[in-house]
Amino acid sequence: MNTSTAIDEFIAGRESWGQEQPAHHRHIITLFGLFGRPAGKAFPVAAIVHLIHLLGAEPSSIRSSISRLKKKGVLVSKKTHTGNGYALNEELEPHLQAGDVRIFTPTSASIGDPWLLVSFSVPETERKNRHKIRTGLSRIGFGAVASGLYIGPARLKAEISAYVREHGLWDYMNFFICQPSGLMDLKNKIPKWWDLDAIAHAYQGFVDQYQPAIALWQDKVKQGQVDHAEAFKLYLPMMTQWRRLPYLDPGLPAELLPQNWIGFAARKVFNDLYRLLQAPATQYVMPLITA
Known part of the structure; x- marks a missing residue:
């Protein structure tokens, strides 16, 4: 395989x-x-x-x-x-280790950090490789500047380099570490390169679904009424939904995001529920997978 x-x-x-x-x-x-x-x-x-x-x-x-x-x-x-x-x-x-960083210990780019421009050109006869490139860039969190030109924080270089190497795509691609021109209004460009409305919608969906559970589980913990199986039934879907969000939003500088960016509230909801659910869910799972 x-x-x-x-x-x-x-x-x-x-x-x-x-x-x-x-x-x-x-x-x-x-x-x-x-x-x-x-x-x-x-x-x-x-x-x-x-x-x-x-x-x-x-x-x-x-x-x-x-x-x-x-x-x-x-x-x-x-x-x-x-x-x-x-x-x-x-x-x-x-890939799991890279995901751990994004999910549990994410870092956002600072306004002065460099960017990575990725350009690619693929012959029409090999368009399946064009699809692989676009898919990989999208799933790692790059924004589309134009056809054949994507951008992301420079710290994504290791991840996209590994993807290109594993899929044998280097012949089609070029990487450039760069800084934006002082004449560029970067904040107005970002919504054109990333679909911030779609990302915000995904974050809002997460908040709407899981924020109400925080107070409920805080009470369960205080009262000593934590059911490990119930914790698992909330924990695994919550983690499944969250683990894609740090890839949709690759940690863009806060100064370039809309005011009151919903991603910050969503991260707090995730952190609060993770602290409440991780231990009891693990206590439920481990005897089953080691029995």
Whole structure:
């Protein structure tokens, strides 16, 4: 199996929710990303089915997604001490680590930081490679300046370089580290390069869905009434929805974002719920995947 196929399937969930990956498919990837670390740690099949079934998916659909993830090279068969199981492809670990940084310890660019311009030119006979380039740039968080020209904070260079190398695309691409001209009104350019309305809408959806749960779970913790299974049922979908947002919004300088940017409020909601849910959810999952 070509590693690039596994990488593409793994990162496909970063794009806006569509029909490419059903919810339970993304939940399986999140489950392994949270608890199957480092990549290569095996889960019993029964545990995967049980945990995702708690979220409302039918066992037959769960098993179908597991099979697809295996076919794509995201999961590999691996024996556990209780029988058959699956683990994440070990070659995905660098992508997991990069995701950890974006999800848990993000940094925003400062106004004076350099930018990375990525230009590419692909012959019409090889347009599938043009699609790979555009898809990779979008999923990593670059904005589109023009056809064949994308821009992002320079700190994204390592991630996009790895993607280009893994897909064999260097012959089509050029990178330039640069600073904007003093004559450019950068704040007015940013909404043309990134769809800030769509990003704000995604953040607002996250806040609307999960902010009400904070007070509820704070009370549960204070009263000592935390149900570990219920914590998991909220925690995994919350993490699944959040993990794509730091890729839609690559950490642009605050000075270039709209006033009262909803991304800051959304980050606080995520941090608050993560602190409340991570420990009890983990206490529920670990006995099942190690039993």
